[in-house]
Amino acid sequence: xxxxxxxxxxxxxxxxxxxxxxxxxxxxxxxxxxxxxxxxxxxxxxxxxxxxxxxxxxxxxxxxxxxxxxxxxxxxxxxxxxxxxxxxxxxxxx
Amino acid sequence: xxxxxxxxxxxxxxxxxxxxxxxxxxxxxxxxxxxxxxxxxxxxxxxxxxxxxxxxxxxxxxxxxxxxxxxxxxxxxxxxxxxxxxxxxxxxxxxxxxxxxxxxxxxxxxxxxxxxxxxxxxxxxxxxxxxxxxxxxxxxxxxxxxxxxxxxxxxxxxxxxxxxxxxx
Numbered sequence: 001x002x003x004x005x006x007x008x009x010x011x012x013x014x015x016x017x018x019x020x021x022x023x024x025x026x027x028x029x030x031x032x033x034x035x036x037x038x039x040x041x042x043x044x045x046x047x048x049x050x051x052x053x054x055x056x057x058x059x060x061x062x063x064x065x066x067x068x069x070x071x072x073x074x075x076x077x078x079x080x081x082x083x084x085x086x087x088x089x090x091x092x093x094x
Numbered sequence: 095x096x097x098x099x100x101x102x103x104x105x106x107x108x109x110x111x112x113x114x115x116x117x118x119x120x121x122x123x124x125x126x127x128x129x130x131x132x133x134x135x136x137x138x139x140x141x142x143x144x145x146x147x148x149x150x151x152x153x154x155x156x157x158x159x160x161x162x163x164x165x166x167x168x169x170x171x172x173x174x175x176x177x178x179x180x181x182x183x184x185x186x187x188x189x190x191x192x193x194x195x196x197x198x199x200x201x202x203x204x205x206x207x208x209x210x211x212x213x214x215x216x217x218x219x220x221x222x223x224x225x226x227x228x229x230x231x232x233x234x235x236x237x238x239x240x241x242x243x244x245x246x247x248x249x250x251x252x253x254x255x256x257x258x259x260x261x262x
Contacts (some may be wrong), residue, residue: 019244060251080111081107083133
């Protein structure tokens, strides 16, 4: 995200919101963006973007906390390795 | 496949088997279907391994294969959707937030809301927010431009927010 493209975009633009929430902005860009939001709130009394950022950030944290420590069951791992070896033997026999 | 390819495939298998299984579980929402899906994905990947470009990302490649299999299965049989097992297997922890919209919302409610998202939005949320994959990799897996990944994420989150706000 290049800071010089901030100006034509509204502060609630999805490109800015998602890049901020997903931490795709540099520190400098994020600071500039937050300043833009603050300014928008002061000048236009717009709270929408700030709320959107807060809610999406919380939502993302909620989703991330759902990530489960799932590992492939041993039985499946062995079964798959066996199937792969069988496939290899078949290939060799062709 | 030569010995070098076999060794490489086995290395990839051991490195990514848990990631593939976990994403299969998020997609299918139950362990039996996840096992079948992960198994099918690895077998197909093995069969077509000669097509895999060695300088590409294997994880993206196999997740794309798996996603295609999953979508084909969904089209064949739409009755496989079962969110209950996923919900039961997750702790019913509550997010501690100050925001009105998610205050007191339990993880399982977010899960339920994700389950009900249209597939296009659900898969980007799973890959980005649950699997923490970068946009570039998601774009590669779903074969869509990065701008579309961003747009689907935004719209998916808006939908989630809207649906979860009902619980205020």
